[in-house]
Amino acid sequence: MATLRLFQVFLQQLFMVVVLSELAVDGQSLQVGFYRKTCPPAEAIIRNTTTPYILEDPSLAAPLLRVQFHDCFVRGCDGSVLLDSTENNETEKASGPNQSLRGFHVIDAVKAAVEEACPGVVSCADILALVVRDAVFMLKGPFWEVPTGRRDGRVSIDSEITENLPPPSSNITRLKTSFKSKGLSTKDLVVLSGAHTIGRSHCSIFSDRLYNFSGRGDTDPSLDPKYAIKLKKKCKRGDVTTVVELDPGSFKTFNKDYYKVVAEGRGIFQSDAALLDDNETRDYVISQAASAVSSTFLKDFAEAMINLGNIGVITGTEGEIRKRCAFVNF
Template identity: 65%
Template sequence: MPSFNPSISLKTMAFQKIISVFPLQVLLVLLALDSSNAQKLKVGFYCKTCPDLEAIVSRTTHQYISRAPTLAAPILRMHFHDCFVRGCDGSVLLNSTPNSQAEKGAVPNQSLRGFDVIDAVKSAVEKKCPGVVSCADILALVTRDAVKMVHGSFWEVPTGRRDGRVSLASEANRGLPPPFANITQLKALFAAKGLSAKDLAVLSGGHTIGTSHCPSFTNRLYNFTGKGDTDPKLDKNYIAQLKTKCKPGDTTSRVEMDPGSFKTFDEDYYTLVAKRRGLFQSDSALLDDTETKAYVTKQATNRGSTFLTDFGVSMVNMGNIGVLTGNNGEIRKHCAFVN
């Protein structure tokens, strides 16, 4: 005998009530309007409107990244910073105006590079398909291609994002996770974006490529609790090495986050974190939670590491954050300016 499901029965009653108030035609129009503004991203969104899109993006990205492979890292970080502030809407690409400082001007974004790559790809795409492809989608596609070029995996990128018209430095300063965050704060920040603890563990693996400026971690070397001490969660020998690269007060030097293979997208990051050599407190924090710690340990063993495949899955999850679709937002003509 079918069991009674109170939630279905309540939904049915609510629907019957709405039907009795609105004629069916009105309801259909309302549903159509709603769906035009809340579409899902999909792989091949531009297959009719810009069939060569992925080839154009890939060609132009290759031209740039083959000459400057270290740009893959800041471009990956740019996509992350775009998605965590107002969703993946290209807001990180907008320039400040005389009246308003854009996300680009926020402290964590001042070290972003690679905007010229996005502009070049956008202009190549505009030549073939004017006014069709959003900057938010271009950033997601360029990121995938750039990561692939530094030996990452390939993943299909669902598209259909539209570009936002608002970009505020204050929101980026508030909304991006700081390197000093602990595991509770990190999990909460990710959960607020619909991302799981696993996504956190996987996406932190983005730190397998790239460099960091000294101030993002020198508190761990010189003055952890205000008493001139070091962070007990950081390996002592590693602290000694890092001190030779970052003297107190050094704001300009950069260190490789995954020393020796900072240009290669691999699972070495997890070996480092497991050895208490994660550069930021946020990296070490992955060892303070059962689930994220288990993930780190599993990847660090190097036997049957699933990181590269997992990364594609979590990037798709990240790429879904707060997207504008349907009639929302716009398709910018130039990624640095609203139309």
């Protein structure tokens, strides 16, 4: 049954395949098919190992996507977010924003399978990028060819998180500045925000918007009043356990419905609502919310993910190929 379901998803999404044959990226040595000679079965092993995890728990796709985003925005896409803390160093995993990340066990399982076939060849940074692509595809998202050839970094510092990751409370100015500093465009910002279509959040992350937006016990006026009432019924004051879907009723399917949610003032995070405060991002939100068959979101998302995956990569002889993703080589 699992194989049949995957084949059906493949047929449904085949038209969305983005072909980037032997693509070289910004002068770096990333290219599609980088492991074609050194580890021919690499991508098949990664896909086959990832598949059972997502079939069993589709909600893993969103946190895996978040892991890649958090990795690439800090020190570039070098797998630094995967490293465990040591006695002498607190890594990115230990920082507040990253303590809610999950899905590391999937990466570890995939790495072990790849190492068994091709020891010391495929980087954890590349494995993360490929796992995310396959997980998104399984939720009826787009398929894109992932340029590979990244090397793994050896440095991970928890204090670098705050200065590099825009929080969910960010306004549009901070979001645009943050993305621009990573070489991403305003379009990349609004398109990658669409990943929230499969996301969920604890009430505590956005409770200020419900109960104390300006410090006077008020509700964020940009939040649809009727939706705010519904959220308050789910999320009581001080609730730190309840989880809410960012795209209600659709969080297991990767689609453009998130933009309709935002356009109607029901985006849960301030960073979602902020997309209506800029001409370019607002126009994209409105166009995707109104479009039907002609939606460009899946194609746009595939392209934006390739752009995300290019941030600060290290290649060639830099860094290393970790034997285990949670630990540097000794």
